[in-house]
Amino acid sequence: xxxxxxxxxxxxxxxxxxxxxxxxxxxxxxxxxxxxxxxxxxxxxxxxxxxxxxxxxxxxxxxxxxxxxxxxxxxxxxxxxxxxxxxxxxxxxxxxxxxxxxxxxxxxxxxxxxxxxxxxxxxxxxxxxxxxxxxxxxxxxxxxxxxxxxxxxxxxxxxxxxxxxxxxxxxxxxxxxxxxxxxxxxxx
Amino acid sequence: xxxxxxxxxxxxxxxxxxxxxxxxxxxxxxxxxxxxxxxxxxxxxxxxxxxxxxxxxxxxxxxxxxxxxxxxxxxxxxxxxxxxxxxxxxxxxxxxxxxxxxxxxxxxxxxxxxxxxxxxxxxxxxxxxxxxxxxxxxxxxxxxxxxxxxxxxxxxxxxxxxxxxxxxxxxxxxxxxxxxxxxxxxxx
Amino acid sequence: xxxxxxxxxxxxxxxxxxxxxxxxxxxxxxxxxxxxxxxxxxxxxxxxxxxxxxxxxxxxxxxxxxxxxxxxxxxxxxxxxxxxxxxxxxxxxxxxxxxxxxxxxxxxxxxxxxxxxxxxxxxxxxxxxxxxxxxxxxxxxxxxxxxxxxxxxxxxxxxxxxxxxxxxxxxxxxxxxxxxxxxxxxxx
Amino acid sequence: xxxxxxxxxxxxxxxxxxxxxxxxxxxxxxxxxxxxxxxxxxxxxxxxxxxxxxxxxxxxxxxxxxxxxxxxxxxxxxxxxxxxxxxxxxxxxxxxxxxxxxxxxxxxxxxxxxxxxxxxxxxxxxxxxxxxxxxxxxxxxxxxxxxxxxxxxxxxxxxxxxxxxxxxxxxxxxxxxxxxxxxxxxxx
DNA sequence: TATGAATGAGTATTCATTCAT
DNA sequence: CATGAATGAATACTCATTCAT
Numbered sequence: 175x176x177x178x179x180x181x182x183x184x185x186x187x188x189x190x191x192x193x194x195x196x197x198x199x200x201x202x203x204x205x206x207x208x209x210x211x212x213x214x215x216x217x218x219x220x221x222x223x224x225x226x227x228x229x230x231x232x233x234x235x236x237x238x239x240x241x242x243x244x245x246x247x248x249x250x251x252x253x254x255x256x257x258x259x260x261x262x263x264x265x266x267x268x269x270x271x272x273x274x275x276x277x278x279x280x281x282x283x284x285x286x287x288x289x290x291x292x293x294x295x296x297x298x299x300x301x302x303x304x305x306x307x308x309x310x311x312x313x314x315x316x317x318x319x320x321x322x323x324x325x326x327x328x329x330x331x332x333x334x335x336x337x338x339x340x341x342x343x344x345x346x347x348x349x350x351x352x353x354x355x356x357x358x359x360x361x362x
Numbered sequence: 363x364x365x366x367x368x369x370x371x372x373x374x375x376x377x378x379x380x381x382x383x384x385x386x387x388x389x390x391x392x393x394x395x396x397x398x399x400x401x402x403x404x405x406x407x408x409x410x411x412x413x414x415x416x417x418x419x420x421x422x423x424x425x426x427x428x429x430x431x432x433x434x435x436x437x438x439x440x441x442x443x444x445x446x447x448x449x450x451x452x453x454x455x456x457x458x459x460x461x462x463x464x465x466x467x468x469x470x471x472x473x474x475x476x477x478x479x480x481x482x483x484x485x486x487x488x489x490x491x492x493x494x495x496x497x498x499x500x501x502x503x504x505x506x507x508x509x510x511x512x513x514x515x516x517x518x519x520x521x522x523x524x525x526x527x528x529x530x531x532x533x534x535x536x537x538x539x540x541x542x543x544x545x546x547x548x549x550x
Numbered sequence: 551x552x553x554x555x556x557x558x559x560x561x562x563x564x565x566x567x568x569x570x571x572x573x574x575x576x577x578x579x580x581x582x583x584x585x586x587x588x589x590x591x592x593x594x595x596x597x598x599x600x601x602x603x604x605x606x607x608x609x610x611x612x613x614x615x616x617x618x619x620x621x622x623x624x625x626x627x628x629x630x631x632x633x634x635x636x637x638x639x640x641x642x643x644x645x646x647x648x649x650x651x652x653x654x655x656x657x658x659x660x661x662x663x664x665x666x667x668x669x670x671x672x673x674x675x676x677x678x679x680x681x682x683x684x685x686x687x688x689x690x691x692x693x694x695x696x697x698x699x700x701x702x703x704x705x706x707x708x709x710x711x712x713x714x715x716x717x718x719x720x721x722x723x724x725x726x727x728x729x730x731x732x733x734x735x736x737x738x
Numbered sequence: 739x740x741x742x743x744x745x746x747x748x749x750x751x752x753x754x755x756x757x758x759x760x761x762x763x764x765x766x767x768x769x770x771x772x773x774x775x776x777x778x779x780x781x782x783x784x785x786x787x788x789x790x791x792x793x794x795x796x797x798x799x800x801x802x803x804x805x806x807x808x809x810x811x812x813x814x815x816x817x818x819x820x821x822x823x824x825x826x827x828x829x830x831x832x833x834x835x836x837x838x839x840x841x842x843x844x845x846x847x848x849x850x851x852x853x854x855x856x857x858x859x860x861x862x863x864x865x866x867x868x869x870x871x872x873x874x875x876x877x878x879x880x881x882x883x884x885x886x887x888x889x890x891x892x893x894x895x896x897x898x899x900x901x902x903x904x905x906x907x908x909x910x911x912x913x914x915x916x917x918x919x920x921x922x923x924x925x926x
Numbered sequence: 927t928a929t930g931a932a933t934g935a936g937t938a939t940t941c942a943t944t945c946a947t
Numbered sequence: 948c949a950t951g952a953a954t955g956a957a958t959a960c961t962c963a964t965t966c967a968t
Binding site: 661712 | 761762763764766767839841842843845846848849850851852853858861862865888891892894895896897898899900902903905906907908916919920923924926
């Protein structure tokens with residue numbers, strides 16, 4: 175009599191706990207003990223699902239960038255590229271307030287990318303998809319593909335940079351206003 | 363009988379070693395042992411100059427942002443704000459190739475800022491000075507102070523974002539071209 | 551509704567798997583997980599048949615020495631004690647090639663005997679029966695019982711020692727020839 | 739507090755403690771914690787001298803067989819091979835009472851030899867030197883080299899086997915008497 | 927000022943064992 | 948009978964930090 179497969183509930187449970195603990199203590203500073211406690215599981219149970227801490231970190235890193243890519247699907251239809259981006263920025267900005275605390279982990283993932291091949295691969299893929307999506311949006315609006323690629327890079331850089339400043343200032347900054355103003359300027 | 367103060371030669375020696383080791387292994391991953399070996403000193407000698415690892419990390423963080431602020435003094439005189447920024451970007455871009463490897467540590471410092479008060483303070487100061495300098499440059503060119511503050515934030519965000527993309531792509535990107543093109547667009 | 555008793559098939563299945571795993575990884579190094587996998591059972595199933603790992607080890611130890619005692623029953627009838635021993639050595643030697651790999655576990659059992667009362671008991675019994683059987687064989691040939699006891703001890707020691715050397719040399723040695731030559735010399 | 743002992747004194751200190759603990763708990767059962775405590779050092783200090791537990795075990799194994807080889811140098815001069823061996827047996831027998839408890843570890847080393855290449859190498863070397871020394875003694879007494887090699891193997895086997903029985907019987911056996919009687923028989 | 931030697935306080939990882947199903 | 952899932956209790960190994968010299 176096979177029992178139900180608990181993996182599908184344990185894995186989000188563990189990842190969610192890990193995200194919380196990693197955000198609070200940093201990737202290296204986080205203890206498996208605390209992840210387990212936060213997940214309401216024994217430490218050994220974590221190792222049932224992740225071979226070791228590195229595997230857990232990588233799984234979280236994947237989830238982090240995958241979640242960010244998900245946000246690209248929220249880009250709405252609309253008249254102009256500028257309009258569509260500005261509407262999207264509002265959506266993203268609202269969502270940002272939520273996961274703000276966890277965002278700092280993103281910086282550690284970027285640092286990891288400088289040292290770990292797997293991490294670098296994920297980061298690269300993420301920015302490539304991100305830029306592609308923005309470029310497509312510009313092409314939809316009539317921009318030449320070659321121009322769109324460059325402009326998309328500027329836009330992505332601007333948004334990531336604003337995000338960086340926003341984090342640096344502990345969220346004490348109007349992300350949406352600055353982003354919309356910047357994007358509008360870049361596209362005018 | 364006073365002994366010679368070796369601080370002026372030991373401190374750069376240690377910081378330089380620490381920078382190398384931190385870049386290679388990450389801030390938390392770096393071992394005092396390795397810093398000492400890299401510096402050609404005994405581990406205990408490090409403790410003569412830095413109370414503990416945290417102090418060393420903070421000193422390095424200070425140095426990191428101070429060095430970046432130094433770059434602001436390189437902003438040249440010139441006709442328009444756009445011209446001056448573009449000339450400056452060329453200078454910065456050339457310098458960047460050098461310390462590329464160490465830049466990843468910057469991300470860890472940003473992550474630290476999310477958790478450590480001292481780190482946050484330094485990061486905040488850095489971005490405030492950075493934005494002020496850019497804003498001043500815009501005011502010099504005739505922009506209204508209130509507009510200049512906003513525009514400076516956009517420019518700083520853009521440049522930091524491009525830097526981030528540049529790191530993420532392991533330097534495989536034309537930093538200067540993209541930065542100049544973006545800044546020009548923002549200021550047109 | 552009584553269910554069929556599977557003990558008679560499970561127990562050899564488990565012991566045989568355990569023997570394999572113990573031989574490969576050592577008694578302490580062997581994991582119940584691996585024994586279970588080797589036996590094609592779940593780990594918990596092992597515990598249905600053996601209270602704990604110690605019980606399994608002891609069962610294996612018993613089997614090990616019992617199997618060695620079985621060999622004593624193979625001592626053939628014959629003319630002289632020397633003849634009978636030499637014939638027997640040939641039989642034992644042929645069998646040794648088989649279980650060679652598992653023999654290393656024997657050393658661990660001897661080591662255990664130095665620390666564990668139960669193990670010591672089994673080992674003592676084994677050598678007592680071993681020596682008795684050989685002594686009886688000598689008495690059958692006309693030797694005085696008191697002389698036979700001593701001579702049997704020498705013979706057992708010699709054979710065990712040759713076995714030891716044979717193991718130490720990874721089987722790269724003519725066990726039978728050396729054993730027969732030695733026994734003949736002891737009895738001449 | 740006086741300055742601690744010099745490092746070259748630490749190694750015998752650690753090995754001696756390890757021998758004690760390993761004898762009591764077995765090689766795998768021994769905890770580094772206990773070795774440290776027995777040595778009067780911190781656990782970390784052990785790791786200053788031995789990379790890991792395996793390295794410590796191997797060092798002990800080396801010492802074990804090296805010490806046994808040392809005993810070969812005690813073989814005295816004398817008239818006949820038999821005389822020399824009997825005199826030597828008396829010496830060895832007296833020494834055995836001392837390290838009796840540690841001898842059980844020898845069985846574990848033999849078991850290790852079945853699984854670990856380094857261990858096997860050491861064991862092989864040991865028995866080769868052991869047999870060579872005995873063979874030389876026989877040649878000194880006029881035996882043909884080819885006969886001596888075989889006879890030496892029998893003698894070594896006998897002595898190791900008696901040692902094995904002696905351990906199995908917890909020392910409750912007259913090692914020297916049996917050994918001398920056996921060797922005399924083998925050489926008559 | 928400088929260091930070799932030492933350690934206390936962790937931390938990741940493992941594994942025998944249990945139990946609900 | 949049988950097992951997938953879970954865990955408590957261990958244990959090897961690490962590292963920032965100290966201190967006698």
